[in-house]
Amino acid sequence: MQRDVQNATQALRAVVGQREVRWVPSENFHLTLKFLGDTTSAKKQQLQEGISTVAAQMRTFSVLLESVGCFPNVHKPRVIWVGLRDTSQHLIALHKQIEVMSQALGFATEEKPFHPHITLGRIKGHIKDRTTLRRIGTHVEQFDLSIIGEWPCTAISLMASRLTPSGSIYTCLYKAQLKTS
Secondary structure, eight states: OHHHHHHHTHHHHHHHOSSSEEEOOGGGOOOOSOOOOSOOHHHHHHHHHHHHHHHHHOBOEEEEEEEEEEESOTTSOSEEEEEEEOTTSHHHHHHHHHHHHHHHTTOOOOOSOOOOEEEEEEEOTTOOOHHHHHHHHHHHHHOOOOOOEEEEEOEEEEEEEEEETTEEEEEEEEEEEOBOO
16 A cells, blocks of 8 residues: 555646655555654553453444545645545544544544544655645645555554654554454
């Protein structure tokens, strides 16, 4: 799946370029269900237990990878993404269960609506020029991306991220498989 996303968006990467965007390496593509921030060891243990409970209740499913866009919008892009279409509504249900579980553990409720996506790149912080931002947004807006394919969702992972000058480094702390039948 990661290689498919990389290949399907290669032309967009080429036209937008490297100067203004820090592109995410394909091995770092992921879907964030809930951003937790700094977390204690005790909370990590509780999260693992909660994730196991949620995973035991959910069956594997697939989502469609399609379309590209920007957050917050194409006029002021900060993040370039590939959208996920959840035709079965299983992803939405999974997100809600993770939200309820993490809220019960004392994590804040997410204020923004859930917009399932894979981050392709982030506009570099020093880029403030409206003309440059609009040019990037126009390239994204005009990029024709049909459905890349299906992405099988088979597990929930608790991930740690460490920010470095060259981008985030991700480490899987725990992984629970969804039910297969």
